[in-house]
Amino acid sequence: MAIKILSLIDSFKGSISSLEISKFLKRNFTNFSYFPISDGGEYFLDTVKEILMSENYKELKIKNIHSLNPLNKEKINAKIILDSKNNAYIESANIIGLSLVNKNNDQGIFKRSSYGIGEVLLKINKLNINTLYIGLGGSATSDLGIGLLKALNLKFFDKNNKDITEEVNFIEDIVNVKKLDFSNVYSLNYKIEIINDVSNPLLGKNGANYVYAFQKGAKNEDIEKLEEYFHIFYKLLVKHAKNRLIDLNDEIGDGSAGGLGFIFKHVLKGKYNQGIEFILKKIDFKNIKNKYDYIFTGEGSLDYQSFNKKVVGGILDALDSKDKNKLVIICGQNNIEINKISEKYKNLIKNIYSLSPRYALKEEAIKNPKKYLKEIVFDIKKDLGILKFKDHTFPPFINKNSEILILGSFPSVKSLEKNFYYMNKTNRFYNVLATIFNINLNEISALEKKKEFLNKNHIALYDVIKSCYIEESKDESIKKDILPIDIKELLNEYNNIKKIIVSGKKAEKLFKQYLLKEIKNKNVEIYYLPSTSSANASFNIEKLVEIYKKALF
Numbered sequence: 392m393a394i395k396i397l398s399l400i401d402s403f404k405g406s407i408s409s410l411e412i413s414k415f416l417k418r419n420f421t422n423f424s425y426f427p428i429s430d431g432g433e434y435f436l437d438t439v440k441e442i443l444m445s446e447n448y449k450e451l452k453i454k455n456i457h458s459l460n461p462l463n464k465e466k467i468n469a470k471i472i473l474d475s476k477n478n479a480y481i482e483s484a485n486i487i488g489l490s491l492v493n494k495n496n497d498q499g500i501f502k503r504s505s506y507g508i509g510e511v512l513l514k515i516n517k518l519n520i521n522t523l524y525i526g527l528g529g530s531a532t533s534d535l536g537i538g539l540l541k542a543l544n545l546k547f548f549d550k551n552n553k554d555i556t557e558e559v560n561f562i563e564d565i566v567n568v569k570k571l572d573f574s575n576v577y578s579l580n581y582k583i584e585i586i587n588d589v590s591n592p593l594l595g596k597n598g599a600n601y602v603y604a605f606q607k608g609a610k611n612e613d614i615e616k617l618e619e620y621f622h623i624f625y626k627l628l629v630k631h632a633k634n635r636l637i638d639l640n641d642e643i644g645d646g647s648a649g650g651l652g653f654i655f656k657h658v659l660k661g662k663y664n665q666g667i668e669f670i671l672k673k674i675d676f677k678n679i680k681n682k683y684d685y686i687f688t689g690e691g692s693l694d695y696q697s698f699n700k701k702v703v704g705g706i707l708d709a710l711d712s713k714d715k716n717k718l719v720i721i722c723g724q725n726n727i728e729i730n731k732i733s734e735k736y737k738n739l740i741k742n743i744y745s746l747s748p749r750y751a752l753k754e755e756a757i758k759n760p761k762k763y764l765k766e767i768v769f770d771i772k773k774d775l776g777i778l779k780f781k782d783h784t785f786p787p788f789i790n791k792n793s794e795i796l797i798l799g800s801f802p803s804v805k806s807l808e809k810n811f812y813y814m815n816k817t818n819r820f821y822n823v824l825a826t827i828f829n830i831n832l833n834e835i836s837a838l839e840k841k842k843e844f845l846n847k848n849h850i851a852l853y854d855v856i857k858s859c860y861i862e863e864s865k866d867e868s869i870k871k872d873i874l875p876i877d878i879k880e881l882l883n884e885y886n887n888i889k890k891i892i893v894s895g896k897k898a899e900k901l902f903k904q905y906l907l908k909e910i911k912n913k914n915v916e917i918y919y920l921p922s923t924s925s926a927n928a929s930f931n932i933e934k935l936v937e938i939y940k941k942a943l944f
Contacts, residue, residue: 394777397683398425401702402434403691403723407760410437415761416687419768426674428702430588430666432528435482436470439524442673443474451475456514458507461487461531462496463538463560469511479520483648484529486511489607492531500609500617501563503532505651509542512579520581527587527648527655533604533617534562535624536654546572562620571631583661586669588701591646593653594621599646607649621650632658667705676709685741685775689721693745698736707736716741721767723747723756742774769871778860778868785810787881788842789851795890795943800898801856803864811838812852815864817925819932826936827943851888853881855901866897875905882913891915892942895922918942
């Protein structure tokens with residue numbers, strides 16, 4: 392029975408998206424299912440779309456909502472997904488993400504705003520939805536939601552009780568604010584669910600600024616200023632919104648998206664969800680995992696933090712003791728030693744494969760991930776027994792009177808079982824020859840009759856490859872550890888061979904790569920013909936007969 396695989400691999404940030412990885416692997420494995428994965432940052436909407444489509448949601452709609460980019464200068468189209476259960480999905484990276492920061496206009500982290508998120512929230516208010524799911528990650532801003540709240544009509548006042556709302560656009564402007572007025576802030580008529588993998592609090596050495604601002608271009612002195620501004624705004628919020636704030640003791644995720652996690656949780660009363668836990672629940676992982684032999688997961692950089700509520704750790708936590716050796720981890724770079732992780736996790740992991748440094752240097756792996764993912768696919772298939780090293784277990788069918796040598800690539804599973812060539816019933820090889828030589832196919836149905844027929848017409852059979860790794864009977868899987876036949880010795884011994892017919896694209900490629908140079912001085916005609924395999928559906932039996940007949944006579 393073929394191995395069944397479920398893939399849940401996160402994006403390799405700055406290199407290749409989760410969806411691209413998933414689709415690439417699907418082309419290389421059979422019985423392969425996948426869901427793209429996002430922690431709530433970039434590609435969250437891609438993930439949601441794939442999951443909703445797999446659930447056969449009817450009337451899945453994708454809309455664009457105009458809003459401002461994080462520099463508060465350019466209009467952008469913020470994508471929103473609406474499902475048939477009256478829920479909406481957005482991602483902050485699509486509205487105020489780093490990818491939307493135009494370096495020519497960017498004045499640094501102090502001049503970036505979350506105002507665009509607030510605009511989107513207001514426009515969604517008109518859609519009459521039940522719940523908004525927001526992927527909260529990948530933001531370029533660190534303004535503790537000042538922009539968002541301003542878009543929702545929060546008013547700012549100075550020490551003279553003057554309304555300075557128009558002058559407050561960025562986090563650095565908070566130094567002039569002494570009072571907040573929430574009385575006219577717009578109410579949102581839907582519930583909010585926050586999706587992210589950040590568990591950091593808002594303030595302090597483990598908070599939004601000290602942990603994440605550097606990734607957004609902040610310098611050390613900038614981080615200290617940001618922290619100061621955050622403390623000012625936090626105190627103002629506690630003082631002037633104390634009737635609105637909820638459960639300040641719950642700090643998990645407050646530091647996400649430059650403090651937006653705090654605003655969504657404590658001001659807008661959103662429910663916080665760990666990204667991977669949300670996705671696994673959405674796809675019913677606890678139940679569907681038992682349908683698969685292996686689970687593939689991974690991310691760009693695997694380190695010990697990957698086991699702490701990130702994608703890899705979340706999936707490991709969702710497995711149990713009966714899932715021993717079930718998890719295959721694929722990553723861009725591996726920074727852990729498997730013998731240093733807990734026994735519980737170690738027993739669940741089959742193997743870890745990383746693009747760098749095994750297959751390429753880090754920069755090259757980031758630049759050309761698919762090139763090196765091919766290498767990983769080959770090794771995974773070997774390790775899981777999908778690719779097997781096989782020998783050509785039966786000799787060439789040839790004698791001193793043979794004049795035409797037909798070469799395939801490597802025997803199929805059925806041919807290896809029956810110790811002769813083209814023994815898969817779906818292969819049209821003998822049908823083509825029977826038609827060409829004007830005999831009934833039933834006349835050569837028995838193996839001995841096939842041999843008599845071939846000998847009578849001076850036809851010899853062999854393959855280009857003597858041994859190789861191969862997946863079932865798939866020619867395209869023959870890539871490494873290839874040992875070709877000794878064509879020179881064969882032709883020296885059977886020197887009546889006047890024609891060589893190479894059957895199939897893979898056989899042609901292998902023949903040209905390994906054998907052609909060995910027979911360049913031999914007086915032999917060479918024909919490259921299409922495969923007679925049923926998989927070669929572009930050539931019907933009539934076309935094959937026409938082509939093979941010209942080569943045989």
